[in-house]
Amino acid sequence: MELGVILSQNQFNIVYNVLSFGIAAMLAGFIGFILLRDQLKAKHRAALTLGTLVMAIADYHYFRIFESWVSAYHIKGGHYVATGIPFNEAYRYVDWLLTVPLLLAELIAVLELGKERSKGLIGKLIVASSLMIATGYPGQIAGLHSTSRTVWAAISSVFFFYILYVLVVEINKVMKSETEEVKKLMFTTRALLIMSWGFYPIAYILPSLFSGATVIVVTQVGYTVADVIAKPLWTYFIFKISKAKQDDEELSVVSEKTLKVA
DSSP states (O other): OOTTOOBOHHHHHHHHHHHHHHHHHHHHHHHHHHHHGGGSOGGGOHHHHHHHHHHHHHHHHHHHHHHHHHHHEEEETTEEEEOSSOOOTHHHHHHHHHHHHHHHHHHHHHHTOOHHHHHHHHHHHHHHHHHHHHHHHHHHHSOTTOHHHHHHHHHHHHHHHHHHHHHHHHHHHHHTTSOHHHHHHHHHHHHHHHHHHTHHHHHHHHHHHOOHHHHHHHHHHHHHHHHHIIIIIHHHHHHHHHHHHHHHHHHHHHHHHHHHHO
8 A cells, every 4th residue: 555645535534435345244244144054954065054154254354454544645635534543455365275275175165076076275375376376465565666566466366367267177077067057157157257356356456447545546446346246255155155055956856756755
């Protein structure tokens, strides 16, 4: 965050309101997924349980991000200027360090790849996601046009594209053997994955496209929208997939019983 940047009232309020929206979305997701949990049998609850935990962690961090934003600026002469307390971008990275591995485990759980396959895949993805975030942060806080920023961005992107590739491939494999309803839900889930994750590398490019207050506003709005898509909206579709699989199993059991009686 550049301390010399001056924000208009509209620019400050846009970020203020978007961060407030982020808090509300994560809290709504947390409460909603707790209420939806009883619709699933124990066998299908793992993914939703992980998603609910993600909502709790994300809501806490969005509250801290919101507090940091309010503390970083105060109004003076009709504009918002820095108070001298830096806006703490690290809250997002701490959040991602905790929630991204859980989101990955959430997807693997709903894909039902088998115990050994799932365990090995989750292990690899957690390591890759941790390295992606750990190498991404130094680049994020480096000078906007520095070599260091470019180098760290490149390193982080290697892990980013590896994770995205693995997830898309695994989703595509599972889709082939699922019912039409589950296929449609997985197609949407895959689209949400690409749409939300796609913004994060763009954040590195933004300083080349915008400057000053504009880049700060666009980055914070973009990160928040991407997080809402990647967390509560994503988890809702994970729940829908779990519910559709459960319904298919119950229908299969009823059909088998009907055939036996006949």
